[in-house]
Amino acid sequence: xxxxxxPSPRFAALGYRNFKLLWSGLIVSNMGTWMQNVANxxxxxxxxxxxxxxxxxxxxxxxxxxxxxPLAGAVVDRVNRIKLLYFTQSIQMLGxxxxxxxxxxxxxxxxxxxxVSFISAAMLAFDNPARQALVPDLVAxxxxxxxxxxxxxxxxxxxxxxxxxxxxxxxxxxxxxxxFINGVSFLAVIFALAAxxxxxxxxxxFQHPLHQSFWNGLTYAWxxxxxxxxxxxxxIGSLFGRSYQTLLPVFSRLWNVGPQGYGxxxxxxxxxxxxxxxxxxxxxxxxxxxxxxxxxxLLFSLSLIGFALSPSFWLGMVLLFxxxxxxxxxxxxxxxxxxxxxxxxMRGRVMSYYTVTLxxxxxxxxxxxxxxxxxxxxxxxxxxxxxxxxxxxxxILIFVTPVFWRRNIQRG
Numbered sequence: 001x002x003x004x005x006x007p008s009p010r011f012a013a014l015g016y017r018n019f020k021l022l023w024s025g026l027i028v029s030n031m032g033t034w035m036q037n038v039a040n041x042x043x044x045x046x047x048x049x050x051x052x053x054x055x056x057x058x059x060x061x062x063x064x065x066x067x068x069x070p071l072a073g074a075v076v077d078r079v080n081r082i083k084l085l086y087f088t089q090s091i092q093m094l095g096x097x098x099x100x101x102x103x104x105x106x107x108x109x110x111x112x113x114x115x116v117s118f119i120s121a122a123m124l125a126f127d128n129p130a131r132q133a134l135v136p137d138l139v140a141x142x143x144x145x146x147x148x149x150x151x152x153x154x155x156x157x158x159x160x161x162x163x164x165x166x167x168x169x170x171x172x173x174x175x176x177x178x179x180f181i182n183g184v185s186f187l188a189v190i191f192a193l194a195a196x197x198x199x200x201x202x203x204x205x206f207q208h209p210l211h212q213s214f215w216n217g218l219t220y221a222w223x224x225x226x227x228x229x230x231x232x233x234x235x236i237g238s239l240f241g242r243s244y245q246t247l248l249p250v251f252s253r254l255w256n257v258g259p260q261g262y263g264x265x266x267x268x269x270x271x272x273x274x275x276x277x278x279x280x281x282x283x284x285x286x287x288x289x290x291x292x293x294x295x296x297x298l299l300f301s302l303s304l305i306g307f308a309l310s311p312s313f314w315l316g317m318v319l320l321f322x323x324x325x326x327x328x329x330x331x332x333x334x335x336x337x338x339x340x341x342x343x344x345x346m347r348g349r350v351m352s353y354y355t356v357t358l359x360x361x362x363x364x365x366x367x368x369x370x371x372x373x374x375x376x377x378x379x380x381x382x383x384x385x386x387x388x389x390x391x392x393x394x395x396i397l398i399f400v401t402p403v404f405w406r407r408n409i410q411r412g
Contacts, residue, residue, distance in 0.1 A: 032185025055370020167263015272324020
């Protein structure tokens with residue numbers, strides 16, 4: 001592994017050339033992804049006028065992100081991770097360009113959006129654990145929490161800029177332009193991967209048959225009680241906490257703020273997430289990791305409750321900023337607990353299970369939220385659906401507090 005080149009004490013991971021390349025490329029690519037997310041949600045609502053269809057959009061993303069990552073993790077631990085990332089990034093880029101062409105030429109239908117969402121999620125099921133498993137090979141372990149916080153900032157930072165740009169561009173240029181921009185943005189990661197040097201390409205776990213590697217990963221995670229507890233906690237946060245994002249187009253409709261307002265709501269959560277990620281990365285030593293994790297989880301629940309009850313768009317933006325800060329701190333500490341505990345030869349498989357909880361389950365939760373919203377009155381039921389989920393999140397976190405309160409990452 002390369003040595004850090006005069007690392008900053010606050011952002012030490014950026015002193016590693018390979019990590020900095022990947023980090024920079026992901027910021028650009030994720031910005032395009034957020035722009036496409038805005039276009040997807042807005043276009044589906046325009047075509048259907050139904051929160052249930054927004055839930056089905058979430059389901060199209062959730063299914064591959066729940067089913068495939070455990071298999072993907074076994075693959076990640078067997079193959080050249082950089083070559084795998086070339087493939088997954090290229091297929092996602094192609095999907096964005098196809099959707100752009102269909103939209104720009106006036107032939108787009110709802111099923112097209114759902115199909116591209118499904119294929120992109122299938123690629124992400126391999127892409128995300130590969131990237132997660134690659135990070136510890138790019139930095140030294142003392143800088144791992146810093147690297148994971150900065151890695152989180154690539155998505156959350158893009159969530160600040162991407163939705164805001166999308167909100168401004170959606171009305172004058174249309175969803176097709178946003179899909180095209182997303183396609184181009186994948187080139188940033190592809191170029192970054194090409195520029196990397198001296199990266200460990202696989203963990204050495206390729207000596208076992210694929211099915212045995214798959215079951216070994218499941219057995220390892222199942223038999224480690226702390227890892228299983230952390231995965232369950234991440235799953236709960238995603239199902240009941242992060243599923244609100246799919247319903248944000250409905251909130252923008254209820255508050256009559258249009259696509260610009262929708263983009264600003266997403267950007268507010270993204271700004272908070274960016275503050276949370278960089279704030280955690282800038283702290284050299286964190287004590288009582290378990291307590292910090294749980295406090296932020298509870299604040300995540302409370303701020304989401306406040307958002308669901310908010311009478312105004314501007315108050316909603318402020319509360320979503322707090323949601324972004326607290327949810328990011330909550331998720332990043334969980335990820336760091338897990339990364340520090342697992343050996344490299346198991347990293348792709350275990351992090352694939354984390355991928356299911358972090359990325360797959362929010363979309364599945366979105367289907368539930370969309371169905372509850374439809375049952376409670378269609379568009380007007382969306383705030384109550386978010387409120388119910390946020391209250392359930394807070395109650396569960398209170399019950400698990402004794403398990404994690406005194407846990408510390410350094411002690412395992």
